Each structure stands twice: as structure tokens, then as C-alpha cells.
Amino acid sequence: MSMEIPRAVEAEKALLGSMLIYNDIIDDVIADLETDEVFSIEQHRLIFRAIVEMSRERNGAIDNLTLKEHLKRKKLLTKAGGVKYINSLIEEETFNAPSYISIIKDKYVLRKLLEISDMIKSKVINSDNTPDEILDFAEKNILNIKIKNTKFELEDISEIAKAIISQVGEILESKKPIMGIPTGFKDLDRLINGFHKGEFVIIAGRPSMGKTAFALNIMANNLRNNIPMAFFSLEMPNRSLVWRMLCIRSGVDASRIRSGIVTRSDYQGIVIAAGELDKAQIFIDDSSSLNEIELRARARRLQKEHDIKIIFIDYLQLMSSSRRYDSKNTEVSEISRSLKSLAKELNIPVVALSQLSRAPMQRQTKEPILSDLRESGAIEQDADVVLFVHRPAFIDKNTEEDKNLAKIIIGKQRNGPVGTIRLVFDGKSTRFADFTDEIIRP
Structure with missing residues (x-):
């Protein structure tokens, strides 16, 4: 026919x-x-x-x-x-x-x-x-058809400058900075002003340093802001992630729950935290195998259906590529570029967790640097912001640092300063909290 x-x-x-x-x-x-x-x-x-x-x-x-x-x-x-x-x-x-x-x-x-x-x-x-x-x-x-079918308007640079001046005027009056999606940690937000639209953010650290916990803390800190968020977990099942968030919000010792030692107070705290999660717009995908094409398609669908404002990926090196490459380095480079592209396409922050090489363990200071990003230099190049999670007492038992001290090292920030902020880490509930107002700059 x-x-x-x-x-x-x-x-x-x-x-x-x-x-x-x-x-x-x-x-x-x-x-x-x-x-x-x-x-x-x-x-x-x-x-x-x-x-x-x-x-x-x-x-x-x-x-x-x-x-x-x-x-x-x-x-x-x-x-x-x-x-x-x-x-x-x-x-x-x-x-x-x-x-x-x-x-x-x-x-x-x-x-x-x-x-x-x-x-x-x-x-x-x-x-x-x-x-x-x-x-x-x-x-x-199909997306290209939609973009081409949308009316395109060029903006005169003078109009853009006027809009920026107006925005600066508002900042002057309100005394408040341009804020993206906040991390909920005042010292960190003071330095990076949250995660901004179109940014590709890396949260990196050695194994068991608290990368996932830190990302979940950021999500938990935004529950009251009612921000739609997506979490792609290639490492942990969704049930474990939700348990962690319940412990973060309630302050309950996760190990006690796993051991079957639950008090009435613990139960009440978990119920209250569960009530907060019940109202949250958090979408978890715990597919253990995910390539960049699948992730992009799911992210697009989530934005279309739920208007998500930020994406977390745990973690980058566990992602696979839709194509075969001769080396893991090349594969990770392509995945990194695709996540950078995704952030720009959806115009939201994409936050990817990343492993580090063993290089910090060979140094006296043990503090991570950009070249420690595992598998690819492209991650360092693609990222707009790189945050390192570092707990001195965990990595060096002989350190004189407080055992609950966690450092968040801003190794890179395309549009702002680098530096280090201190947080308190409670290993029992995996909760991070503000430490002092002190900001350490390099």
C-alpha cells in the first residue's frame, strides 16, 4: 500500500x-x-x-x-x-x-x-x-528534529551584558551569591556555590573513603528543597542505598540495625526519616551494567517525565562503553566525554563518582591530586569541578588528625577557587556534617 x-x-x-x-x-x-x-x-x-x-x-x-x-x-x-x-x-x-x-x-x-x-x-x-x-x-x-523545529533566536551581546548587570545588582542588594543546587555544607557551598547547570562534577576518592556516602549526604541535604534527583548506582543495590539514606537522616548506627540491635528510639528515627524520603523526588536505577548510551536514554526520559535537576552516577569506572576499545583508559575517556556532553545537553549538573589510583598511598602526604584520577586524564580535562573525599585517620592510622575529620579537597573548579574544607564524618551513620567556618586555601 x-x-x-x-x-x-x-x-x-x-x-x-x-x-x-x-x-x-x-x-x-x-x-x-x-x-x-x-x-x-x-x-x-x-x-x-x-x-x-x-x-x-x-x-x-x-x-x-x-x-x-x-x-x-x-x-x-x-x-x-x-x-x-x-x-x-x-x-x-x-x-x-x-x-x-x-x-x-x-x-x-x-x-x-x-x-x-x-x-x-x-x-x-x-x-x-x-x-x-x-x-x-x-x-x-529525533531529538535533532525537535531542536531544529524550535525557534532559534540570537541574543545581542549588549542584551546579555544588561542581564548580567541586573543579576549583579540583585546580588548586591540581597548579599547572596549565584547559587546552584546546594551541597548543604556551608563551607563547600561558600567556595563552589553549589552545583550549576551544565556542569560535569567529579567526586573522587580511594576505596571506602566515603564517596558514595558523601553523594548521598548531598541528596539528603536537599530533601527539604524538593529537588527531583536521579541516582544511577552500578555498585550498590537500591535497598542498600535507601538504608544508608535513612541512617544519614536519622543518625542511627547502621551496624546496629544489621546486627538486629534496634531500640525504640532508633525505630522512631528511621520512621521519621522514611517519612521524609516518602515525599522526596529521588529516582534510583541500580542496574549493575550500564553503558553511556543506556544512561543517556534513561536520563533524557527522567528529565522529560520528572524534570530531574541533578544526576549522580556511582561510579564512572564501573560503566561500560557501547563500543569496544583496546584499553580501559580509552574507554573511560569516551565515557567521561559522554557524561560531559550529557550535562550540557540536559542543562543540569551531572555528578560522577570516580576511583583514584594507588599513587596517593606512595606519597608522604597521602592527599589526592588531579593526576591520581584513575584510568584517564580525560576526566581531569572534562570535569568542571573535581572534589576529593579524604579522611586522614582512615588512610593513615598514625596521623595526629582527628579520627572523625574528613577533608573535601576542591582539586579543580573551572569558574572559581580551589581549596580544602573540613567536615565531620560519623562512620556509624555515614553522616557528614559541617566542621568549622575555617577554609584552608593552598
């Missing part, structure tokens, strides 16, 4: 005619359509291109007479429908350009969807690509 191709020939003719009659709309129409591809037949594409060329030349009025001369000079008049067809465009003096544009773009989207569906079908039948790669191809191409 033959399928009728979605077209809006009459709307296309009416729009082209309107451009010939009302030259003052030409620039707006060109900016709105951007490409001649939106026209369904070749003669309309030729006419539109000719009008665009004449508009650029600025050699006087653009009407059916000058259009015919332009096409004749280019030896395209016959292909564009001839003299009679050009004259027919202005026979009915109609003017409803916004409606014509809307109809034309809708039909264009339908044609592109048919085209993409044919390409997907071809890939399924003839290609060696994996299902994940085909799904990613489909998702990317």
Missing part, C-alpha cells in the same frame, strides 16, 4: 506569495525556517533559495517580476515552475505567514520522521550495529 507523503503545498505557495508581496517579512521568515528543506517540492525550494539570494543582494524590491529575472539569469526558471507558476503565487493576496510557517514545519517534521524510520529499518535489517547503537541513532536524530 502506497503512503502519501506529508506535504503542505498550498501553505508553501501562500507563504512564498506573501514574501513576494510583503518584503518586510522576508528576513523573519528566513530566520524562522532557516533551511529550504522545509519545503516539500523542489520548485518551492528553488524559489525560496532565490528569494534568500535576492534578499542578501539587497538590489531593490523582490516581487514576481524580479524573481523571474533572477531565476532566468540562473537558468532555473523552468525548474521553478515557469512564468505562469511564479505569477500564480501572487494571485491571491493572503497574509498569515505565522500560520503558514507552522503548517509547513509540522509537515516537514512528519516527513523527517518517515525518513528516519526508513533509516532505522535499514540499520536493523542490514547493519552490524548493536540495538543500543540503533536506539541511540534514533533518539539523536
Whole structure:
């Protein structure tokens, strides 16, 4: 059964005619359509291109007479429908350009969807690509249609500068900084002002240093802010994560619960904490095997359905790639770049936990540095912010530091200072808390 191709020939003719009659709309129409591809037949594409060329030349009025001369000079008049067809465009003096544009773009989207569906079908039948790669191809191409179908407006730099000045004025009046999603730790937020839209953030540390606990503490600190959050856990099952969050919020000793030693006070604390989680917009995916294509697809769906504002991934080195690479280093580099791209695409912070190499253990200070990021230098390059979780007493039993001291070292911040802040870590409940107002700078 033959399928009728979605077209809006009459709307296309009416729009082209309107451009010939009302030259003052030409620039707006060109900016709105951007490409001649939106026209369904070749003669309309030729006419539109000719009008665009004449508009650029600025050699006087653009009407059916000058259009015919332009096409004749280019030896395209016959292909564009001839003299009679050009004259027919202005026979009915109609003017409803916004409606014509809307109809034309809708039909264009339908044609592109048919085209993409044919390409997907071809890939399924003839290609060696994996299902994940085909799904990613489909998702990317459909998303590109949506982006191209959205009106694009350039902003003058003076307008952007005015908006920034206005924002600075508000900061001056309120005495408050530009704040992203807060971590809930006042010293850390004072230095980084929370996690900002489009940022790729790394939380790194040696095993058992408290990376996951720190990320969960940040989520717990945002419960009252009612921020939709997603947590992709490749290491721990969702039940264990929720247990941890309940202990963080209640302050209950997790080991006592596992040992079956629960007091009435513990129970009441857990119930109150559970009530807080019940109201939270937290979405946990504990798939133990996840590649960058699957994560991107799930993140897009979560944002569309739940408007998530931040994503946590635990942890980067456990992710796999949809393609095979000769080395783990190359694979991690590609995953890192894809997470950076995801943050920009969704315009939300993407926070990935990362392992460190054993290099800190070989140094006297034991404090981690950027080159310790395991498997890839690309992580250091891609990240906007790198936070190291470091507990001196855990890594060095002979240290004179407080056994409950945790240092959060800001190893990199693209738009701000680096430094170190102190927190208190309660190992029993895995809760982090503010230590003092002191900020240590390098």
C-alpha cells in the first residue's frame, strides 16, 4: 500500500506569495525556517533559495517580476515552475505567514520522521550495529528534529551584558551569591556555590573513603528543597542505598540495625526519616551494567517525565562503553566525554563518582591530586569541578588528625577557587556534617 507523503503545498505557495508581496517579512521568515528543506517540492525550494539570494543582494524590491529575472539569469526558471507558476503565487493576496510557517514545519517534521524510520529499518535489517547503537541513532536524530523545529533566536551581546548587570545588582542588594543546587555544607557551598547547570562534577576518592556516602549526604541535604534527583548506582543495590539514606537522616548506627540491635528510639528515627524520603523526588536505577548510551536514554526520559535537576552516577569506572576499545583508559575517556556532553545537553549538573589510583598511598602526604584520577586524564580535562573525599585517620592510622575529620579537597573548579574544607564524618551513620567556618586555601 502506497503512503502519501506529508506535504503542505498550498501553505508553501501562500507563504512564498506573501514574501513576494510583503518584503518586510522576508528576513523573519528566513530566520524562522532557516533551511529550504522545509519545503516539500523542489520548485518551492528553488524559489525560496532565490528569494534568500535576492534578499542578501539587497538590489531593490523582490516581487514576481524580479524573481523571474533572477531565476532566468540562473537558468532555473523552468525548474521553478515557469512564468505562469511564479505569477500564480501572487494571485491571491493572503497574509498569515505565522500560520503558514507552522503548517509547513509540522509537515516537514512528519516527513523527517518517515525518513528516519526508513533509516532505522535499514540499520536493523542490514547493519552490524548493536540495538543500543540503533536506539541511540534514533533518539539523536529525533531529538535533532525537535531542536531544529524550535525557534532559534540570537541574543545581542549588549542584551546579555544588561542581564548580567541586573543579576549583579540583585546580588548586591540581597548579599547572596549565584547559587546552584546546594551541597548543604556551608563551607563547600561558600567556595563552589553549589552545583550549576551544565556542569560535569567529579567526586573522587580511594576505596571506602566515603564517596558514595558523601553523594548521598548531598541528596539528603536537599530533601527539604524538593529537588527531583536521579541516582544511577552500578555498585550498590537500591535497598542498600535507601538504608544508608535513612541512617544519614536519622543518625542511627547502621551496624546496629544489621546486627538486629534496634531500640525504640532508633525505630522512631528511621520512621521519621522514611517519612521524609516518602515525599522526596529521588529516582534510583541500580542496574549493575550500564553503558553511556543506556544512561543517556534513561536520563533524557527522567528529565522529560520528572524534570530531574541533578544526576549522580556511582561510579564512572564501573560503566561500560557501547563500543569496544583496546584499553580501559580509552574507554573511560569516551565515557567521561559522554557524561560531559550529557550535562550540557540536559542543562543540569551531572555528578560522577570516580576511583583514584594507588599513587596517593606512595606519597608522604597521602592527599589526592588531579593526576591520581584513575584510568584517564580525560576526566581531569572534562570535569568542571573535581572534589576529593579524604579522611586522614582512615588512610593513615598514625596521623595526629582527628579520627572523625574528613577533608573535601576542591582539586579543580573551572569558574572559581580551589581549596580544602573540613567536615565531620560519623562512620556509624555515614553522616557528614559541617566542621568549622575555617577554609584552608593552598
